[in-house]
């Protein structure tokens with residue numbers, strides 16, 4: 204190399220490195236508060252967020268902490284100039300407005316999609332809003348209809364809840380009513396049982412297996428492996444559970460990396476990921492094939508009564524809708540067992556069911572009876588547990604969000620919504636002491652019904668399921684599930700106070716926030 208060429212090359216290298224170093228310092232947006240020292244540091248707020256995250260094990264709380272320290276309901280988190288700032292809004296009214304009423308300005312954010320991209324790139328939660336996404340959502344829409352939820356899903360959930368009651372009864376007996384025991388996994392099992400039968404028409408029998416196991420322990424542990432009718436579905440459940448664990452394990456890469464795209468690219472390149480993805484995909488294909496077969500058998504019967512078999516599951520609704528759409532558009536119907544969008548959406552449903560935290564009445568009794576305090580408890584539980592630590596959106600056009608919390612500068616839609624909250628919303632009685640669990644904030648007296656106590660769903664902005672076009676698709680199902688589970692459990696058991704060491708409200712956050720421990724101490728009623 205000639206000296207001149209050498210000089211040019213090294214100058215270019217120095218320039219490039221200086222440029223990169225310069226760009227590692229973040230650039231704030233105008234007129235939104237930020238930590239003034241952040242732009243002067245390479246990687247801005249990243250180190251502070253990471254340190255805080257390690258301390259409290261809740262990455263989303265660490266992000267909110269930056270805003271809290273600035274004493275502002277809105278703040279920017281600054282990383283590098285290679286990416287736009289993350290705007291944190293810690294103001295329920297503004298968040299509700301952005302989610303519910305401003306869908307043209309905001310879309311699902313990469314902060315959410317990136318976690319689902321490696322395993323479930325074709326499912327709705329991993330995608331931005333496009334015409335294809337809307338069609339995909341439409342395909343599944345009947346599944347959350349009131350009729351389907353009440354007629355098909357509710358009885359299945361009730362059956363799962365009944366088995367949970369049976370299991371806890373045995374466990375309480377085993378513990379002699381003295382010892383608290385862990386039930387986090389039991390909730391997951393019951394939720395998996397309920398969703399599998401509701402969506403796929405497949406009885407998983409996960410809780411049934413636990414019941415048999417505990418019963419075996421109590422009667423001297425005879426080995427029931429040989430007569431296990433659920434061996435096959437139990438292996439499906441194990442694969443689903445492993446998939447969920449894998450999804451959770453890769454979350455850290457997205458939260459703490461300066462360059463998450465690279466972190467996730469590396470994951471996708473790893474042999475472990477490929478092996479795992481294959482196992483998971485194959486299992487979904489197998490489950491889908493089973494559901495399709497069942498659907499075709501029912502189609503063949505065409506209206507003849509065949510007892511329980513004719514109780515349709517969600518997959519039946521979706522397959523039927525696909526056939527109708529294909530007939531209308533003249534396109535060939537895709538093979539659902541080879542359609543990634545179909546398989547991955549199904550997997551998302553099965554996994555979403557594993558997230559919720561907690562002579563018996565029938566399902567119809569429970570879903571049709573007006574019990575305002577039960578509704579209030581559920582709403583308050585969803586609010587306090589904050590299953591999704593952050594609800595993330597990306598701006599799709601230039602826009603403004605609150606600059607200061609003055610009523611007159613809120614958006615017109617936000618002001619209109621507040622006017623409809625006759626009890627004052629966050630500024631009224633319901634908004635007191637939001638850090639406390641207080642179901643009564645969701646109750647009010649209805650003067651048109653002689654002062655009867657009623658549930659007020661609009662007491663406060665309810666954000667536990669996100670909202671708007673990209674809000675949680677399973678909300679109605681999840682709320683119904685909570686209603687049936689809680690109703691059966693409180694009717695059957697008295698929940699005794701827990702000893703201090705297991706009575707923790709501490710949470711742990713991966714994909715979702717969940718309790719660190721979940722214990723109960725029960726007396727059967």
Ligand code: HEM
Pocket residue numbers: 302311327328329551552555556558559560590591594595667668669670671672673674675676677678680681
């Ligand atoms: C207590 C239980 C649940 C909670 C707290 C919850 C929460 C959430 C949240 C916060 C989001 C993001 C919403 C947003 O960005 O605005 C979401 C999305 C979603 N959830 Fe749930 N969820 C639950 C149960 C379920 C169940 C049981 C299903 C399916 C049967 C489900 C299916 C979905 C789907 C498909 C999306 C993506 C929707 C889209 O991208 O348009 N969820 N959920």
Ligand SMILES: *[C@@H]1O[C@H](CO)[C@@H](O)[C@H](O)[C@H]1NC(C)=O
Pocket residue numbers: 238239240241251269272273
């Ligand atoms: C700004 O960030 C620095 C470094 O992380 C921190 O020590 C300081 O307390 C922050 N200032 C405010 C107002 O949060």
